[in-house]
Amino acid sequence: xxxxxxxxxxMFVQEKEAVTLDCTYDTSDxxxxxxxxxxxxxxxxxxxxxxxxxxxxxxxxxRYSLNxxxxxxxxxxxxxxxxxxxxxxxxxAMRAGGNNRKLIWGLGTSLAVxx
Amino acid sequence: NAGVTQTPKFQVLKTGQSMTLQCAQxxxxxxxxxxxxxxxxxxxxxxxxxxxxxxxKGEVPNGYNVSRLNKREFSLRLESAAPSQTSVYFCASxxxxxxxxxxGPGTRLTVL
Numbered sequence: 199x200x201x202x203x204x205x206x207x208x209m210f211v212q213e214k215e216a217v218t219l220d221c222t223y224d225t226s227d228x229x230x231x232x233x234x235x236x237x238x239x240x241x242x243x244x245x246x247x248x249x250x251x252x253x254x255x256x257x258x259x260x261r262y263s264l265n266x267x268x269x270x271x272x273x274x275x276x277x278x279x280x281x282x283x284x285x286x287x288x289x290x291a292m293r294a295g296g297n298n299r300k301l302i303w304g305l306g307t308s309l310a311v312x313x
Numbered sequence: 314n315a316g317v318t319q320t321p322k323f324q325v326l327k328t329g330q331s332m333t334l335q336c337a338q339x340x341x342x343x344x345x346x347x348x349x350x351x352x353x354x355x356x357x358x359x360x361x362x363x364x365x366x367x368x369x370k371g372e373v374p375n376g377y378n379v380s381r382l383n384k385r386e387f388s389l390r391l392e393s394a395a396p397s398q399t400s401v402y403f404c405a406s407x408x409x410x411x412x413x414x415x416x417g418p419g420t421r422l423t424v425l
């Protein structure tokens with residue numbers, strides 16, 4: 199069965215520190231993609247970063263990086279130098295089977311950045 | 314360039330009423346999606362459309378219908394609303410060239 203698991207319902211981090219949000223996935227497909235989205239309290243879904251299963255290097259986008267460990271089936275999001283505006287829900291999602299019509303979503307992690 | 318737009322932003326219905334949620338994108342994307350988001354349930358796919366003229370069921374299609382009116386527009390219809398359909402509804406679109414989906418601002422629907 200294809201599944202995304204986010205085991206941290208809530209996380210706290212001090213401003214300017216780094217934080218890692220966990221995501222593990224389950225799929226038997228060889229070709230798949232992993233996504234992270236941010237949902238602030240205003241409600242919109244904002245795309246952050248993407249990692250393809252065949253990408254050899256970890257994806258990075260500014261302060262966001264994806265720690266992709268294929269053998270462990272994990273795709274953790276690392277936010278460096280946290281800012282107050284990073285307080286939000288973060289969702290991990292997977293596109294499996296080479297068919298990126300559908301995404302499978304985790305339940306999310308709520309991140310609070312403390313000043 | 315407005316991206317993905319959804320109307321209305323908020324709606325309250327009585328059980329049994331019908332309504333259509335509208336979604337439009339101006340990015341020339343081929344694929345469009347409807348999701349619902351419920352507390353503790355994450356996002357669940359209702360229907361999607363890989364291209365103009367095609368639609369397919371997602372995880373939770375019961376009680377909904379969709380229309381891909383043209384490449385820009387993808388509407389979601391509730392024929393007879395039920396309290397279980399109280400949710401936040403998101404429309405999204407995706408280009409064939411890129412992996413990520415772009416989301417609209419959402420519609421918060423309450424069914425009494």
